[in-house]
Amino acid sequence: MSAPLTPSEQFTHDLCTQTFLSLWCYNNPLGKKGKELCDVLVVCEPDIVVFSVKDITLEDPEDHVHHERWQRKAVDASVKQLYGASKWLQSASHVVHADGTQGIPLPPTDARRIHRVAVAFGSGGECLISSGDFGKGPVHVFTEQTLIDIVTELDTITDFVHYLSAKETFLTNCGGIVINGIEADLLGVYIHGGRTFPGNTDFLIVESGIWDEIRSKPEFKARKVEDAESYKWDHLIEALAGNEGHDHPESGLELKDREFAVRAMAREDRFCRRLLSNGLVEFLRDSKAGKTRSRMMQSPSQCLYVLTYFGKDEKRELRLQELYARCLIARHKVEDESDIVIGIGFTEFDPAIGSATDLIYLQVNTSNSDWRQEAQQLEDDFGYFKGRPIQRIHTDEFPLQ
Numbered sequence: 001m002s003a004p005l006t007p008s009e010q011f012t013h014d015l016c017t018q019t020f021l022s023l024w025c026y027n028n029p030l031g032k033k034g035k036e037l038c039d040v041l042v043v044c045e046p047d048i049v050v051f052s053v054k055d056i057t058l059e060d061p062e063d064h065v066h067h068e069r070w071q072r073k074a075v076d077a078s079v080k081q082l083y084g085a086s087k088w089l090q091s092a093s094h095v096v097h098a099d100g101t102q103g104i105p106l107p108p109t110d111a112r113r114i115h116r117v118a119v120a121f122g123s124g125g126e127c128l129i130s131s132g133d134f135g136k137g138p139v140h141v142f143t144e145q146t147l148i149d150i151v152t153e154l155d156t157i158t159d160f161v162h163y164l165s166a167k168e169t170f171l172t173n174c175g176g177i178v179i180n181g182i183e184a185d186l187l188g189v190y191i192h193g194g195r196t197f198p199g200n201t202d203f204l205i206v207e208s209g210i211w212d213e214i215r216s217k218p219e220f221k222a223r224k225v226e227d228a229e230s231y232k233w234d235h236l237i238e239a240l241a242g243n244e245g246h247d248h249p250e251s252g253l254e255l256k257d258r259e260f261a262v263r264a265m266a267r268e269d270r271f272c273r274r275l276l277s278n279g280l281v282e283f284l285r286d287s288k289a290g291k292t293r294s295r296m297m298q299s300p301s302q303c304l305y306v307l308t309y310f311g312k313d314e315k316r317e318l319r320l321q322e323l324y325a326r327c328l329i330a331r332h333k334v335e336d337e338s339d340i341v342i343g344i345g346f347t348e349f350d351p352a353i354g355s356a357t358d359l360i361y362l363q364v365n366t367s368n369s370d371w372r373q374e375a376q377q378l379e380d381d382f383g384y385f386k387g388r389p390i391q392r393i394h395t396d397e398f399p400l401q
Helices: 007-020 064-089 144-153 157-173 183-192 210-215 218-242 255-266 270-288 316-333 370-382
Strands: 025-027 040-044 047-055 094-096 102-105 113-121 138-143 176-179 203-206 294-298 304-310 340-347 357-363
Touching: 007 025, 007 040, 007 047, 007 113, 007 144, 007 157, 040 157, 047 064, 047 157, 064 113, 064 138, 113 144, 113 157, 138 144, 138 157, 144 157, 144 183, 157 176, 157 183, 176 183, 183 203, 183 210, 210 218, 218 255, 218 270, 218 357, 255 340, 255 357, 270 294, 270 304, 294 316, 304 316, 304 357, 316 340, 316 357, 316 370
Parallel strands: 047 113, 113 138, 176 203, 304 340
Antiparallel strands: 025 040, 040 047, 094 102, 294 304, 340 357
């Protein structure tokens, strides 16, 4: 039996789960000799985010001694735990659940990137805290409000780890960061700089009010309006991951392969999800009106998606065969390195039995050309996507009003 989560641990876990999906978040996983590794672990190949959470009440905000005591218990203790967890994770092969059972494999050791996050509750904003290298690599130190600010804005795993990585690179290669305001002001610098931090500088001083200024800009507000559509992609991911909203879910994949597909979809950042959601909504509208049966979409991430709409009387075996053929043909028609193709089949709703969703995950082996011959033969035999032009659409992340 694992120990119940403390309120602060539960808060962090819930926030991460809502942002990064439950299939990537683990609370109180085990590490060396079966001891607790950390409070929350997020695994998304090649990234691993390790959270250590401490909830220590600052007894006297006016007393410097109490500030130092809070720092030791709320921050320094987390840093020590995070360094220990990082060391174990460098050679571990799998996540170990809180009950001792084996979880998913960890990313390959030569590719995995470990990010350390200390979440310090209890100071009420009275204690100055800062991220930095505490001796064994960068650690991000957040308060509870900081964590909310960051994951509310960077609410996909890709957006979040890109921010952590950019900050780590700056801390390692350039120097220190002094924040006179809050962490969100540093986030404002990052977003305003095109999701990068200034280069060729030894020190970064972040003034208060930057985040409020960024959020008040017309282009920022316009982006938020446009991003509202992107959450349809989130709902689709959750439906495919948990089969919610489908009376008869059929993936056509083993669980491991289905997870590969869902994880690839969930790696799309917020901007990519906006574009994909727009394409998905348009496709479903046209397909239900009888204007199209299938459509391919390529994300800016280079992942290729094939959407197909089936009638309610079409047999599952034939649906999967067609979806596979369309995925292979789509990869053949796209000339760049889009090795991963995800096919999603939507079946017309039947009041008597509900609906089904088919899912195909195809990773093409480009070391030989046999697959191209198969794709060309399928296109010649069935005419899927034959003569269909590929359109390129330009969209700004921050649209001008």
